[in-house]
Amino acid sequence: MKPHVALIAHDQKKDDIVKLAGEFRATLSRCTLLATGTTGARIASAHGLEIERMLSGPHGGDLQIGARLAEGRVDMVIFLRDPMTPQPHEPDINALVRACDVHNVPCATNISTARMILDGLTSRLAHSVSA
Template identity: 55%
Template structure:
């Protein structure tokens, strides 16, 4: 089964919820993992189940990076706030590096996330048309 990680900085959490709602039918066919707060918000605001790791400041992004190293993830959506990210929020540098090493796609913008999810839908032979 396709496995995707979902992460968002605080200011981008509404954006990831909007993205997840738009792609909910597709994401329902995937195994989802997320950092603590992002995963909690997604499960509270949609009908999706998300395996929750620790929150970002407690190492959730590192736990997700370990899944990349273990070849257990097919892609990551990390909607980050490049302008007002807080010191307690996860840093993308280590996650980006491990994704590059293991050739796992990582999207940091809404448009990039849409391309990533559309590509995974093609791999999963999922019909995106309603």
């Protein structure tokens, strides 16, 4: 079964997540991807990945992903947050990160952790092919 990966980024981190998706394009192409609106559009446009797009974060996209996560339909979250800019939907962001903790779902909120999670996913997928 394909891993379900959620991709989210605040405005100041969108270039970073697009670049990250390019670095891990081969791995992400073997996953079921979902993302908040603009983030998903930018990644799909840049790398040709198929991504189910939710609403934008401030319009409820974080909550939509959180609901899927609570239903067991998200295996990992890459959420590149901008810690220096206040977000109007901060309670939604906190709820999503908390849901990751409650449901034991890996959640990367910065590039370094995202790379570690995606490296692990790459390795896991490689082993599943050779097994």
